[in-house]
Each structure stands twice: as C-alpha cells, then as structure tokens.
Amino acid sequence: QKEVEQNSGPLSVPEGAIASLNCTYSDRGSQSFFWYRQYSGKSPELIMSIYSNGDKEDGRFTAQLNKASQYVSLLIRDSQPSDSATYLCAVRAGTGGFKTIFGAGTRLFVKA
Amino acid sequence: KAGVTQTPRYLIKTRGQQVTLSCSPISGHRSVSWYQQTPGQGLQFLFEYFSETQRNKGNFPGRFSGRQFSNSRSEMNVSTLELGDSALYLCASSFYGQGLQETQYFGPGTRLLVL
Numbered sequence: 001q002k003e004v005e006q007n008s009g010p011l012s013v014p015e016g017a018i019a020s021l022n023c024t025y026s027d028r029g030s031q032s033f034f035w036y037r038q039y040s041g042k043s044p045e046l047i048m049s050i051y052s053n054g055d056k057e058d059g060r061f062t063a064q065l066n067k068a069s070q071y072v073s074l075l076i077r078d079s080q081p082s083d084s085a086t087y088l089c090a091v092r093a094g095t096g097g098f099k100t101i102f103g104a105g106t107r108l109f110v111k112a
Numbered sequence: 113k114a115g116v117t118q119t120p121r122y123l124i125k126t127r128g129q130q131v132t133l134s135c136s137p138i139s140g141h142r143s144v145s146w147y148q149q150t151p152g153q154g155l156q157f158l159f160e161y162f163s164e165t166q167r168n169k170g171n172f173p174g175r176f177s178g179r180q181f182s183n184s185r186s187e188m189n190v191s192t193l194e195l196g197d198s199a200l201y202l203c204a205s206s207f208y209g210q211g212l213q214e215t216q217y218f219g220p221g222t223r224l225l226v227l
Contacts, residue, residue, distance in 0.1 A: 043218040046217070102154055
C-alpha cells in the first residue's frame, strides 16, 4: 500500500463546474496535509494546507480533512481552464523525523 | 523576497559521470529539502538539511549525497550516474525545516538527463 494515494486521473470537468480531488494516506500519525498544484514543466506551488478535521476555504479552493477516515480532499469551485494542472497531495507524518510524502498526483483538465 | 533558486536548470550527462546541483533557499530560510521527480515514481524525498546538518534521508542509494553550507545554500551530488537518475530534481526551502505546520517553497528544479 502506498503511503499517500491519489487517483491519477485524468479528471476532466467543464468550465464553471466543481472539481473534486481525493487523497488517502496510511500513517495515522500524520498531522499536516498540503495540496500543491504543478503545471507541466514547472515546480509545485502550494495551494492549501490543513491541519485539523473539517473544511478550510480559500477563495475558490476548499480543503477537507477527515483523520478518522485518513482522507483529505480538495474542491475547486467555478473551475477555470487555468486550473488545468497536476494536483499533488502531500502528507507530513508525525513519525519518522517529519518527512513529507507526496502522492503521485491527479491530472485535472478543465474544458472551456 | 527572491524565491528558491536552483542551478543549473538543465543538465545532460553520460552514465558513470557525477553531477552536482545547487540550491539557494529563500533569504532567512534555514532548511533545504531535496526531491527527485520522475513520471513513474512521482515526487520522492531525498534528504533534508538544517543548519548544515542532514536531519532526514529518503530511501536512495549512497550515490546520492548532499551538504549544506553556513549560508544555508545546499548542494546535492550524484556519483556514478545511471540512466534511471534522469529526473527533475527539486529543492524546497522552509524556515525551520519540516515542522508540522511549516510550508515548503519549491525552486524551479534542475532537469537532469543521463545518456
């Protein structure tokens, strides 16, 4: 079992729709969760971080965390073609010297 | 503030050679982490340095090494290059290191091609 799992996609949504990206993790001791966006040929850039159960909203982005289910998600409302990218889920474990583990990423396509 | 910088941006080497990549963190950041990104394996953690000390290491062979200088700049070295070392090497900096709520900021990466 991979430590951080994401559906590789591609996920295709029409412009203006809600894109839902999901991530599960295996280490129950994990305490910090991050979503990065990576455009093709570029480096990852942070979109959201979340540390406690529930929802966290920032503009069109909402991160949701459920530690009991070991599940974290990212919702993108009013999706735009410029949101087309690979979204990486990253989990920082509470054990093992605080190492950040990245999922393989979900490719998102927003169709105009 | 200037972001994380990495040099060189692109590099072509042949098998058996060695390579050194450089990373300058954001001013004031004392921690530098290195990652390898390949299409097949995704982003994999190589190592993390803080105040010139390696604090954490990923599951990579000993051919991969690094160091950090007193000004927080970091270098990573790969010896005896193999074809499978072709990848995007990313450096990320943060203030203290991989603290639970600390954000890492990535540099543009060095794309290494091994022929």
